[in-house]
Amino acid sequence: MNLFHERWRTRVSLLASGCLDGGLREKTLRHLDTCAACRDDHAALLRLLEEVRQDPVREAEPDVALQFLVARVEARLDTALSSPAWRWGWAAASLGIAVLAGALAVRFVPGFVDETRVATTPTAAPVAEVGMDAAALERLERTLAREQAVRYLAEAEDVLVNLRAEARPCPKKHAHVELDAEAERSRELLSRRALLVDLEGNALLPARDVLVDVDNVLREVASLSGCSGRDELERLRREMDERQLLMKVRLLSRELVS
Amino acid sequence: VWSNAGVDATDRELMERLVRGEREALSPLMERHHRRVYRIALAYLRNPDDALDVVQETFVKTFEHAARWNPAAEVAPWITRIAVNQSIDRYRRERRRAQTMTPMAEGDHHESLDSGGISPEDAARGTQVKARLDRALRALPERQRAVFVLRHYEERSLEEIADVLGVRLGTVKSSLHRATHELRRRLQGLLA
Numbered sequence: 431m432n433l434f435h436e437r438w439r440t441r442v443s444l445l446a447s448g449c450l451d452g453g454l455r456e457k458t459l460r461h462l463d464t465c466a467a468c469r470d471d472h473a474a475l476l477r478l479l480e481e482v483r484q485d486p487v488r489e490a491e492p493d494v495a496l497q498f499l500v501a502r503v504e505a506r507l508d509t510a511l512s513s514p515a516w517r518w519g520w521a522a523a524s525l526g527i528a529v530l531a532g533a534l535a536v537r538f539v540p541g542f543v544d545e546t547r548v549a550t551t552p553t554a555a556p557v558a559e560v561g562m563d564a565a566a567l568e569r570l571e572r573t574l575a576r577e578q579a580v581r582y583l584a585e586a587e588d589v590l591v592n593l594r595a596e597a598r599p600c601p602k603k604h605a606h607v608e609l610d611a612e613a614e615r616s617r618e619l620l621s622r623r624a625l626l627v628d629l630e631g632n633a634l635l636p637a638r639d640v641l642v643d644v645d646n647v648l649r650e651v652a653s654l655s656g657c658s659g660r661d662e663l664e665r666l667r668r669e670m671d672e673r674q675l676l677m678k679v680r681l682l683s684r685e686l687v688s
Numbered sequence: 689v690w691s692n693a694g695v696d697a698t699d700r701e702l703m704e705r706l707v708r709g710e711r712e713a714l715s716p717l718m719e720r721h722h723r724r725v726y727r728i729a730l731a732y733l734r735n736p737d738d739a740l741d742v743v744q745e746t747f748v749k750t751f752e753h754a755a756r757w758n759p760a761a762e763v764a765p766w767i768t769r770i771a772v773n774q775s776i777d778r779y780r781r782e783r784r785r786a787q788t789m790t791p792m793a794e795g796d797h798h799e800s801l802d803s804g805g806i807s808p809e810d811a812a813r814g815t816q817v818k819a820r821l822d823r824a825l826r827a828l829p830e831r832q833r834a835v836f837v838l839r840h841y842e843e844r845s846l847e848e849i850a851d852v853l854g855v856r857l858g859t860v861k862s863s864l865h866r867a868t869h870e871l872r873r874r875l876q877g878l879l880a
Contacts (some may be wrong), residue, residue: 443865447839449846480874481817482840492726492740499740500715501749507711510748581737637842
């Protein structure tokens, strides 16, 4: 095996990947006729790529309906646009321009440099504690618990937002609305919540009340049939409003993130 | 080609609306591209929850950075670039977290992902291959994995991959070559 042959190996893998055409493809195919090692290589790569072609990921579908994904993106954009970080971003940009203008003045205005230059002394960087102690592990677990709770709340918020939105009329019954997607999503969320969010742990103690409220609403939604009466939907909406559930979910999510 | 002319024209119109700050254009754009973005992220990260997060982050960035889109360029490759970058970012975050939770000696990260037997639940050969493919792909370096996913899951040409990743064609070729051989090495037992 030499450098020359290494070039053939590259060509053989590109051939197997379907990335060679024209004269180079013909040349590589001719080389395969004369080189047993490259032929074996080529056959093995084709087997590998055949396995990849059968990977179910290629046909995978998101297990969340598009409407929920859109709602979640909208919620993230709302949070981003209203966050102080966004407003501070603009302030920082303005400040950056001012600093740049100052730097240009220092560079180009005669006499400006010497009067403003300040001697600096390098400071020692703090020595970081290396290793994992019990407190650090506890912090990590708490962070993980909060992240999972934030994800759960974001997904639950989608369901709540959908309940608030204009309901789709049910074609089967008069004065009924379609809530099958919301009911199914609630069932799925509740089953995952039991695994992901530990309500008894200390990490989420301040969030417990809101999480229990969210669970209760999701349970009610999960118990609905696909075609439900408008009065049932209105009752759920009133319950959410009385508890100010959406606002609490958003505030809690922000608190957990921060 | 990324998409036919009619669809691309509409994609472009939607992007132009996003550039003007019209958020209503995001939903139809998501409808067209969210499955593709999901599959790219899933092929890259091998985790459905992470892939869903990447879908959301991709479209949040699509809106936030719409002004950076070049109107002369096609929309799908631009969204793909965001999706790949978001997948890489997420992978880095997860890797950092994994390293903090389980400190490992330098250089043994890839081997540790690949070691360990298949669980009894993975007894069926198809599941074995899927599980080994998950591990083997996760163990590839970031760029090699991105090139492999774009070529063999998204079926993009080498030129398109170079454009999406912002690297030279030669780099794409060598990355693809290394990725396929590394995967072959890791999956050798199952492919015999």
